[in-house]
Amino acid sequence: MHDIRQIRENPESFDAGLARRGVEPVAQTILAIDEQRRSVATRMQEGQSRRNEASKAIGKAMGQGDTETAEALKAEVAQLKETLPALEAEEKELTAKLQDALARLPNIPVDEVPDGEDESQNVEVGKWGTPGTFAFTPKEHADLGPALGLDFETGALISGARFTFLKGQMARLHRALAQFMLDTQTATNGYMECNVPLLVKDDAVFGTGQLPKFSEDLFQTTDGRWMIPTAEVSLTNAVREQILDPEALPLRMTALTPCFRSEAGAAGRDTRGFIRQHQFEKVELVTVCKPEESEAEHERMVAAAEGILQALDLPYRKVLLCAGDMGATARKTFDLEVWLPGQGAYREISSISNCGDYQARRMNARFKPEGSKKTEFVHTLNGSGLAVGRTLVAVLENYQQEDGSVLVPDALKPWMGGIEKLTPLS
Structure with missing residues (x-):
């Protein structure tokens, strides 16, 4: 707003x-x-x-x-x-x-955001890690995963397109990734863990900017509630209609939740595989802060997401989005794109945005600066720390072996119950 x-x-x-x-x-x-x-x-x-x-x-x-x-x-x-x-x-x-x-109007980009109409005009601002070399032709996860328990057919049988059924060690790896991310963001990066509602009212999705323009991207229940497309909705709205104590800021929150998206705006894109699903899990990061803190908090949140990729030794690049490619609520966004050897390309795995006071105005979330009689709107930020399914894809493709197995990254082994390698199901 x-x-x-x-x-x-x-x-x-x-x-x-x-x-x-x-x-x-x-x-x-x-x-x-x-x-x-x-x-x-x-x-x-x-x-x-x-x-x-x-x-x-x-x-x-x-x-x-x-x-x-x-x-x-x-x-x-x-x-x-x-x-x-x-x-x-x-x-x-x-x-x-x-x-x-x-x-209905999007946020105004800050000056340092580059001009441009789409992702082709985004600007790479950093790169970490070196894509590995293989003595064989690496497979895409959609070809490698089914033998290991990434069951697209059963998911489609139960629910239709863009749903997947995970079995055995694959399900364990997915759970391990989620737990590793959540534990890292809380214990290492200082975000407060939250368990949040998955169904929300109109005011909540209006507050974070999905309504009124983007209702077609959401799922709605028969009683009029909305299924969250990301925990950003629930976490950010935790401060709606409040005047916050400035001493409590910045407020940093995280949650691991299922996310539900109709993908109405992505018809025909990534229909094969596990990258773009109607239901997926994500560790979301949200920060509520004073205006003068938001730029530093943005860099801090990006570093928190990067730390997961670095711990998993997954090569990635950091991209500053151009004005035409940012989400409507953002005034500045960095994407992290992980290397997928099967595709031979970098693909988005996290998007981290500074929304300024755009969402706070919609939610009427304020604070009273020390010594001031007037309130000011807070700034809000959000980002993935990370999307669990896309990280699973990155692990499968980067750690695949010629015999069809997949090694477990060292950082995940404490969460894998002694499993060090995913092997084809019998």
């Missing part, structure tokens, strides 16, 4: 920021609605004030025996009582129209 006062003060700058995201100029349209709303509000307030004055004057006129004036005032009050509800309804309607217009 955007601050209408900033649009009033510099509409050209607002339009220029949105233009970087491919949005046509909207400032004048928004300001016209705002001006109309304020005009109606002024008339309503003047009418309320006049009604109160006239009501008091009636008693005074009657006390002085001036019945003619009293009757005229009564008629005026009666007229105001008829017109004020219409003004109140109009003001309410215009406020909702303004809020809806603002809510």
Whole structure:
């Protein structure tokens, strides 16, 4: 959500920021609605004030025996009582129209975000590790995984496309990855573990920006609740409608949850394999902080995600997303892309975003700076630390052996119950 006062003060700058995201100029349209709303509000307030004055004057006129004036005032009050509800309804309607217009606009990119329309114009800013060499042609996980317990057929039989059934050592490896990530983010990186609702109300998905524009990407239950596309929704909304103690900031939270996405915007992409599923697990990281802390917290969160990949010895690169490729709520985003030898390409495994006060305005999440009488909106950040399924894919492809087995990374062995290698199911 955007601050209408900033649009009033510099509409050209607002339009220029949105233009970087491919949005046509909207400032004048928004300001016209705002001006109309304020005009109606002024008339309503003047009418309320006049009604109160006239009501008091009636008693005074009657006390002085001036019945003619009293009757005229009564008629005026009666007229105001008829017109004020219409003004109140109009003001309410215009406020909702303004809020809806603002809510549908994406965040403004910060200056250091590169211009560009899509992922081809993202900028690589770092690389870690060296892709391994194989004495054989490495397989993609979709070809390697089924013999090891990555059962696409059973998943499709039960639930349809983009669902997978994990068996035996494969299921154990998936659980080990999730537990390793969660333990690392809590014990090493200081995020507070949370267990959160998976079904949320409209206000929650509005607060983090999935509504109103992106409802087609979500699943909704028969009672009107939404299945979370990421724990970001539940974790970030934990501070909605609150004035936070500045001493409690930054607030760093993490949760391991199932995530549910319709993938409406990804039709035809990654239909084969385990990369893009309707149901998957992810360790999510969320930080709520003061505005002056958000840039440092962004770098800290990126490092927390990178640490998982480094511990697993998975080569990756760090990419700064261009304005046209960022999610709607972000003002700056780094992606981590892990090397997949079977595909011979780097693929996204984590996206870490600084949302500034965009989500906080939607949630009305604030804090009161020390020594100040006024509240300010907090900043929110979120990122994957990491997506469990995609990390599983990366382990399978990078640790595969010529005989079809897969070695367990050293960092995962404490969570694998003595299993050091995944071997084909009998």
